[in-house]
Amino acid sequence: xxxxxxxxxxxxxxxxxxxxxxxxxxxxxxxxxxxxxxxxxxxxxxxxxxxxxxxxxxxxxxxxxxxxxxxxxxxxxxxxxxxxxxxxxxxxxxxxxxxxxxxxxxxxxxxxxxxxxxxxxxxxxxxxxxxxxxxxxxxxxxxxxxxxxxxxxxxxxxxxxxxxxx
Amino acid sequence: xxxxxxxxxxxxxxxxxxxxxxxxxxxxxxxxxxxxxxxxxxxxxxxxxxxxxxxxxxxxxxxxxxxxxxxxxxxxxxxxxxxxxxxxxxxxxxxxxxxxxxxxxxxxxxxxxxxxxxxxxxxxxxxxxxxxxxxx
Numbered sequence: 001x002x003x004x005x006x007x008x009x010x011x012x013x014x015x016x017x018x019x020x021x022x023x024x025x026x027x028x029x030x031x032x033x034x035x036x037x038x039x040x041x042x043x044x045x046x047x048x049x050x051x052x053x054x055x056x057x058x059x060x061x062x063x064x065x066x067x068x069x070x071x072x073x074x075x076x077x078x079x080x081x082x083x084x085x086x087x088x089x090x091x092x093x094x095x096x097x098x099x100x101x102x103x104x105x106x107x108x109x110x111x112x113x114x115x116x117x118x119x120x121x122x123x124x125x126x127x128x129x130x131x132x133x134x135x136x137x138x139x140x141x142x143x144x145x146x147x148x149x150x151x152x153x154x155x156x157x158x159x160x161x162x163x164x165x166x
Numbered sequence: 167x168x169x170x171x172x173x174x175x176x177x178x179x180x181x182x183x184x185x186x187x188x189x190x191x192x193x194x195x196x197x198x199x200x201x202x203x204x205x206x207x208x209x210x211x212x213x214x215x216x217x218x219x220x221x222x223x224x225x226x227x228x229x230x231x232x233x234x235x236x237x238x239x240x241x242x243x244x245x246x247x248x249x250x251x252x253x254x255x256x257x258x259x260x261x262x263x264x265x266x267x268x269x270x271x272x273x274x275x276x277x278x279x280x281x282x283x284x285x286x287x288x289x290x291x292x293x294x295x296x297x298x299x300x301x302x
Binding site: 012022026027036042045047048125 | 261266271272274280283
């Protein structure tokens with residue numbers, strides 16, 4: 001289940017019962033990754049660029065206390081929108097934002113923390129999404145988790161591997 | 167992020183599946199059953215656990231639909247049911263896929279950005295890079 005791309009394997013874990021963490025390596029210095037996250041003309045190229053959807057609004061005021069607003073238009077007049085505030089902005093290192101969807105597909109507001117570390121010109125990007133409650137996190141994962149989800153992917157990988165070789 | 171794409175899976179069923187998978191003993195039982203059906207006594211053998219304790223685990227697995235038992239009234243052999251595992255795997259795959267696709271697009275963009283970056287940054291010495299950054 002691990003896919004190795006130019007950048008490195010994607011890892012998804014649940015560090016606590018309110019969080020999901022996504023880790024991924026990129027074959028680029030972190031200044032570039034930072035730019036791709038914080039400059040609207042670059043962000044629009046990759047985030048939420050799902051087939052059938054296009055950007056309608058991409059406003060972002062990247063500084064502590066600044067706000068952002070992102071809206072996508074989809075098939076048959078569908079719309080997805082979210083917005084929030086930049087809580088922490090430490091250039092090329094750390095970005096903390098709040099996140100709330102107009103469509104409220106999970107309860108409450110989430111806090112997203114993006115951390116960038118660089119080694120030998122490669123960047124590791126760690127995104128941690130913390131939800132208001134375990135219930136909200138579990139809606140996102142569509143897997144009301146219990147402790148079991150903790151090891152989540154690794155557990156299932158290992159189990160499927162052992163079944164495959166049994 | 168990640169608003170789309172998985173309305174169809176049964177959350178309750180996945181819940182039961184992941185809860186069942188949470189326990190190492192239950193995972194070991196499933197791995198054992200993957201090689202063929204077995205009675206409670208046979209399943210209990212490799213563990214330092216009573217058959218009663220194993221039976222409790224089996225009940226959890228059964229409720230999650232991960233195992234079923236055979237017709238033999240005496241032995242009641244348990245066997246693995248593959249469907250819920252496949253469903254759980256499908257869900258995990260979708261969540262992963264969303265991020266794989268998203269970051270795949272970011273890879274492409276970063277490649278492009280690297281090509282257009284100033285030639286100066288091609289010097290890979292850490293000190294040179296740090297210096298370069300300060301100048302920005």
